[in-house]
Amino acid sequence: MTDTIVDTPSDFAGNAAYVLVAFLVIMALYSILTQKNLIKICIGIAVLGSSVNFFLVLLGYRQGGGIPVYYLAGAKKTMVLPTPQCLTLTAIVIALATTALMLSLVILIHKHYGTLNVDEIRRLRG
Amino acid sequence: MNWHDHLPAFLVMIPLLGAFLTPFAASFGKTARNAFFMLFMALTLVVGMLLCTATFDGGVLVYVMGGENFSLTLPSGMSYPVRILFEIDAFGSLLIFCISFAAFAGALFSIQYMDRFSGWKRFMSLYFLMTTGALGMSATGDLFNFFVFVEISSIASFGLVAFWRDKPESLEASFKYMLISQVAAMLLLIAIGSLYGKYNALNMGALSSMLRSGTLERVSLALILSVLAFKCGAFPMHTWMPDAYAEAPSGVTCLLVTVSQASFYGLIRVCYTIFPAVTQGGTVGWILIALGCMSMFFGVMMAVVQHEIKRLMGYHSISQVGYMLLAMGVGLLALSDGNSNGTVAAYGLTAMKGGLFHVVNYSFYKGLLFLCAGALYYATGTRDLDKMGGLARSMPWTAGMFAVAAAAISGLPPFNGFVSKWMIYESSFAVHPLLPAVAMITSVLTLASFAKVFQAAFLGPSKAKLVAVREVPYGMLAGMAILTVMTLLLTLFPGWFMDNFFENAARALLDRQGYIRAVLGGM
Numbered sequence: 105m106t107d108t109i110v111d112t113p114s115d116f117a118g119n120a121a122y123v124l125v126a127f128l129v130i131m132a133l134y135s136i137l138t139q140k141n142l143i144k145i146c147i148g149i150a151v152l153g154s155s156v157n158f159f160l161v162l163l164g165y166r167q168g169g170g171i172p173v174y175y176l177a178g179a180k181k182t183m184v185l186p187t188p189q190c191l192t193l194t195a196i197v198i199a200l201a202t203t204a205l206m207l208s209l210v211i212l213i214h215k216h217y218g219t220l221n222v223d224e225i226r227r228l229r230g
Numbered sequence: 231m232n233w234h235d236h237l238p239a240f241l242v243m244i245p246l247l248g249a250f251l252t253p254f255a256a257s258f259g260k261t262a263r264n265a266f267f268m269l270f271m272a273l274t275l276v277v278g279m280l281l282c283t284a285t286f287d288g289g290v291l292v293y294v295m296g297g298e299n300f301s302l303t304l305p306s307g308m309s310y311p312v313r314i315l316f317e318i319d320a321f322g323s324l325l326i327f328c329i330s331f332a333a334f335a336g337a338l339f340s341i342q343y344m345d346r347f348s349g350w351k352r353f354m355s356l357y358f359l360m361t362t363g364a365l366g367m368s369a370t371g372d373l374f375n376f377f378v379f380v381e382i383s384s385i386a387s388f389g390l391v392a393f394w395r396d397k398p399e400s401l402e403a404s405f406k407y408m409l410i411s412q413v414a415a416m417l418l419l420i421a422i423g424s425l426y427g428k429y430n431a432l433n434m435g436a437l438s439s440m441l442r443s444g445t446l447e448r449v450s451l452a453l454i455l456s457v458l459a460f461k462c463g464a465f466p467m468h469t470w471m472p473d474a475y476a477e478a479p480s481g482v483t484c485l486l487v488t489v490s491q492a493s494f495y496g497l498i499r500v501c502y503t504i505f506p507a508v509t510q511g512g513t514v515g516w517i518l519i520a521l522g523c524m525s526m527f528f529g530v531m532m533a534v535v536q537h538e539i540k541r542l543m544g545y546h547s548i549s550q551v552g553y554m555l556l557a558m559g560v561g562l563l564a565l566s567d568g569n570s571n572g573t574v575a576a577y578g579l580t581a582m583k584g585g586l587f588h589v590v591n592y593s594f595y596k597g598l599l600f601l602c603a604g605a606l607y608y609a610t611g612t613r614d615l616d617k618m619g620g621l622a623r624s625m626p627w628t629a630g631m632f633a634v635a636a637a638a639i640s641g642l643p644p645f646n647g648f649v650s651k652w653m654i655y656e657s658s659f660a661v662h663p664l665l666p667a668v669a670m671i672t673s674v675l676t677l678a679s680f681a682k683v684f685q686a687a688f689l690g691p692s693k694a695k696l697v698a699v700r701e702v703p704y705g706m707l708a709g710m711a712i713l714t715v716m717t718l719l720l721t722l723f724p725g726w727f728m729d730n731f732f733e734n735a736a737r738a739l740l741d742r743q744g745y746i747r748a749v750l751g752g753m
Contacts, residue, residue: 129420136413145409152416159420163427187312188426191374195419198381202412205388209405216398227399 121162128155142210142220149206153199157192164188235300237284238293238316240277241326242366244270249358256351264341267354271337274361278323278330285323286734290748292317292371303749311433311749317371319745320738324586324731325368325488325495328593331716332488333361339601339709340481342702343608353393353479360386360485367492371749373422373504374432376496377415380461383489384411390482391474403473410470414457421453434504435749438742443507451505451514458500461493463548464555465524472532472544476613480604481709483540484597487547491593494551498558502565502739512566518559519658523665526552526672534679538613539603542683543596546639549672550592556669557585557654560661565740577660582736583728584653590731591638591646591720598635598713602628605702605710606687615683620692624699627707629688631714636684638717640677646720 132155135148164185172186210220217225248270255266285291293316294300303311318326337357344353363383370376388411392404425447426432429440441447460467471490475483501509501518509515529549536542564578605628606621607613622629638645641652651673658665701707720727738744 133413136409142405149409149412152413156416156419156423160423163423185430187432188423191423191426194374194378198378198385198415201385202381202388202408205385206405206408206412209388209392209401209408212392212395213398213401213405216401225402227402 122159125155125159125162128152128158140221140223142213142222142225143207145222146203146206146210150199150203153195153203157195157199160188160192160195234280234284236293237277237281238291238318238369239295239300241274241281241316241369242362244273244277245358245362245365248274249355249362252355252358253351256354263350263354267337267341270358271334271361274365275330275334278326278365281318282323282327285318285320285738286730290317290319290738290744292748304751310431310436314375315371315433315749316369317435317745317748318369319741319748320731320734321499321586321736322368322495324590324735325492326365327731328491328590329361329364329368329485329488331712332593332597333357333364333485335597335601335709335712336481336484337709338712339484339604339706340479342705343481343604344479347394349393353390356386356389356393357482357485359383360390360482360489364485364489364492368495371434372432373425373434373437377418377422380418380493380496381415383492384408384415387474387478387482387486387489391478391486393479393482394477397477400477403470403477407470407474410460410467414460417453418457421450421457424450433749434499435746438504438506439746439750441504441507443510447505447508451500451508454500455497455514455517458493458497459521459555462490462497463525463551464521465528465548465552468525468529468548471548472541475544475547475600476538476540480540480600480607483600483604484713487596487600488593490547490551491589494554494589498739501558501562503742503745506565506742509562510566512563515559515562515566518555518562519661519665520559522552522554522556522559523668524552525549525555527668530672530675530679534675534682537615539606539615539618539683539687540600540613542615542679543599543603546599546676546679547596549676550588550596550639552672553651553654553669554585554588554592556658556665557581557588560654560658560665561585561736563661575660577657579736579740580653581657582739583732584650584657586732586735586739587646587650587653587724587728590727591650591717594713594716594720595635595638595647598631598710598717599639601706601710601713602632602635605706608702608706609699610696615686617693618687618696619690620688621696621699622688623692624696625688625701627701628710631710632688633684634714634717636680638721640680641673642677644721646717646724649724 132148132152136145139145166182166184169182169184172183214220256263294303295314360383363379366379388404388408392400394400428446429437431437463471526549529545533542533545560581561578564575638647641647655666655669
């Protein structure tokens with residue numbers, strides 16, 4: 105692994121994955137903005153989190169790279185970058201915590217308001 | 231090896247340890263639990279103060295986490311830092327100063343305020359975690375680590391806003407806050423990831439030394455700016471703020487105010503230190519000024535019509551953040567007028583000092599106002615101003631401290647709010663005469679609004695329902711008194727604070743090369 109700036113893959117296969125990330129992000133934002141059901145909004149948040157994690161893993165990928173452990177990589181001298189994988193692990197834990205908390209809030213909201221429709225949950229105004 | 235060198239690590243270690251020891255301490259009974267809570271908060275405050283004294287002479291503290299040596303920023307011959315490191319300069323320690331004081335005062339207040347409720351263990355743990363997050367945000371030198379601390383403080387604050395989970399309003403406020411906050415956090419992560427993809431670095435100093443202007447950088451900056459402006463409650467993204475501030479327990483709101491200040495710190499750090507290549511043109515400066523003016527004006531306009539005391543103060547928070555955004559935007563404009571080596575036109579430096587002064591003022595008087603609102607709620611059981619009246623007779627201490635805070639936030643001379651606002655008027659006049667006009671109108675409306683609150687709550691005839699109201703317990707008064715004393719100190723010695731605190735903090739913020747050098751060595 106060198107610490108110089110490495111080119112990101114420029115072939116079609118490399119870019120297709122980025123297009124998929126963009127598609128997932130847009131889909132997630134669309135569901136968050138348009139859906140009325142709190143559970144569906146939570147799904148949107150979860151998809152958004154996963155797509156960002158996907159993006160991070162993708163950033164560290166190098167064409168034909170091996171695992172980034174020096175004495176296990178074997179003869180391969182190209183390795184994928186380890187940092188984005190660490191970032192992803194951290195981000196997954198954070199996303200898990202927020203999704204769990206969000207769903208527990210949804211349960212409590214349903215208990216109090218008796219509905220999951222965002223249009224009917226509006227006591228805070230003005 | 232000196233224990234002093236490990237202060238940056240202690241800064242987040244102590245509250246973090248406190249968060250996880252809380253259930254253990256709570257099993258020894260109520261007194262032990264409260265003593266433990268205050269002891270760890272006091273330790274955090276002491277470490278924060280020691281850090282301030284270590285950095286206010288212009289030094290930059292660097293601490294490498296998980297390395298073989300805590301001062302080795304570039305291990306094994308690498309040219310860029312790979313480990314997470316903390317980097318604290320005078321600007322960062324200014325925020326640490328505010329956060330540790332507000333956290334201590336809020337904790338002291340909460341002990342008796344929350345006494346009649348259950349769930350204390352969870353409250354204390356989350357309170358510690360939120361403090362950890364806010365302190366970490368102002369101490370870290372790594373963008374991804376910044377994101378992690380943002381998330382720590384956010385998740386803890388979601389829990390604390392919804393602490394009274396039997397109240398539907400607080401659940402709704404928490405969910406709203408959480409929803410927008412999570413989308414924002416993910417966008418922040420995308421921006422950080424894009425920067426990493428291009429520059430292979432997450433360290434702020436290293437990024438700052440490499441960053442060139444380009445489309446990707448502009449998009450990243452736009453994402454980071456909008457996310458952090460949302461987190462500190464600037465106008466178009468403000469909707470969560472009055473809800474969350476009003477529904478959270480008051481001690482928590484006092485800390486939430488400084489958490490939003492930590493986001494403001496991130497915003498300013500990103501604009502001044504990491505992205506000068508992009509902000510050089512002055513566009514970003516104007517964007518901050520526009521955000522600031524809109525926040526000031528619309529925030530106060532919405533506050534004037536409120537009848538519920540904490541919501542009203544929540545809207546005032548938006549307009550107060552506007553002042554700081556305006557000041558920092560003016561500073562950024564002045565910086566693009568001068569050259570990139572840290573020299574800046576005189577009005578820019580005044581604006582920055584005024585803005586930083588306002589950050590500290592705001593943390594103290596706003597925290598105090600929310601604590602006073604909490605005291606009123608504790609004593610009367612209502613937050614509706616129309617149902618209060620004549621409380622100055624039964625709650626003289628609260629009334630007195632509220633008067634100090636209200637005078638400070640309205641910018642009445644000789645209070646500290648006047649000094650910082652005056653510096654902002656003076657410097658923004660150099661950019662455009664309309665800017666101070668907007669700021670002054672806002673200030674007048676703020677005064678009108680707080681005169682209304684004071685009159686409605688404390689003056690006039692006593693309401694029949696409120697004859698049994700007594701002054702709040704001493705513990706709560708002590709929490710409020712800390713912030714009152716700080717506000718009065720800032721009022722009485724603005725010159726001393728200016729020379730020793732804000733001047734150095736503004737210079738540290740301008741000294742980008744010094745910030746980079748502390749990490750990368752001689753460059």
